[in-house]
Amino acid sequence: MRTWQKIFAQKIADMHVKEPWTLQEDDSLQVHSPKHGRREYLQNHAAGRFQCSQCLHEWSSAKVHILFHMRRGKVRMRIFRQACRRCLSPQLEEPSFSQENLERILHNLVLQILKDFYKVPVQPSDLLGVVVDTVLLGPHDSSRCEGCRLGVCSKPRAAPKPPAWKPRRHVDTATSPPRQLLSSGFPRKCCFVLLFVCVVAVVLFIVLYFTLK
Numbered sequence: 001m002r003t004w005q006k007i008f009a010q011k012i013a014d015m016h017v018k019e020p021w022t023l024q025e026d027d028s029l030q031v032h033s034p035k036h037g038r039r040e041y042l043q044n045h046a047a048g049r050f051q052c053s054q055c056l057h058e059w060s061s062a063k064v065h066i067l068f069h070m071r072r073g074k075v076r077m078r079i080f081r082q083a084c085r086r087c088l089s090p091q092l093e094e095p096s097f098s099q100e101n102l103e104r105i106l107h108n109l110v111l112q113i114l115k116d117f118y119k120v121p122v123q124p125s126d127l128l129g130v131v132v133d134t135v136l137l138g139p140h141d142s143s144r145c146e147g148c149r150l151g152v153c154s155k156p157r158a159a160p161k162p163p164a165w166k167p168r169r170h171v172d173t174a175t176s177p178p179r180q181l182l183s184s185g186f187p188r189k190c191c192f193v194l195l196f197v198c199v200v201a202v203v204l205f206i207v208l209y210f211t212l213k
Contacts, residue, residue, distance in 0.1 A: 001025050002118050004077070007102055008046040011110040021113070026069075026076040031152050034069045039110045041068040042152065046105055047130040048095030052084035059084075062132050062199055063140045065147030068109055072117055075109070080147030092146050 001024075008023045034040045051057070055164040065080040065105070081092035108127050114120035142148035 001055055003102065004106070008075075008106050008109070011103075011106050012113075013188060015110055015114060017110075017114075017118070021073055021075065023075045023077060025078070029067050029069055029078040031067055031147075031150060038069045038071045038113075039116045041070065041109060042066070043068070043105055043108065044152070045130055046095075046097065047101055047132045048092045048097050050082050050084075050095050052087060052093060053091055054087050055084060057084050057086050060132075061095070061140065062130065063145070064097075065152045066105065066114075067147075067152070070113060070116065075113070080145065080152065082141075082146065083144040085141055085144055090144070098131070100131050104130060111181070156181070 006024050008021070012021050031042065032040070045062060046064040047059065047060070047062045047064050049060050055125040061082060064082075067078045067080070069076045079095060081094055082094050083090040100123075111120075111122050111126055115122040140148075
């Protein structure tokens, strides 16, 4: 944790934050359930390396989950572990990170702090992506990932309410009548005109019939 804390303190200082901030590890943190008054930030795609403590097998992952719970001046962090796929009864192992990825993860964390606690506008382009510096073999094994077991990826969030308005349909102006004609009662006026013409035609027919007879 000393390396994490040292880089974190430097990032906070670089952003000219005057208040003191601390970073501590806490393996009891649960995803999507921060305590009252705390904010949550989840880094889902950190790149790290693992080594099995039993068979010494090494592997890399670009989906290491890191959970942060924050309140003003204090951050608690939980790094989710992964298990070896070669062992029958593997233990969960802690990942290690390159210096560059540590810098990027904590850079993004500090930006989130600025956004949540100091109302500093942060754009998605300001966030830094992780660097994968090794070859990744096979897909992510969710069954051996502590974060996936605890619902870091799969636990549903509240779905946003659908908008009250409906999107306007495209109208083909070449085949459809103008909107102002439809809204002004154009078809109804046509009916009145046709009815009047029919009545006049019937009256003329009757007059001509009796006149010529």
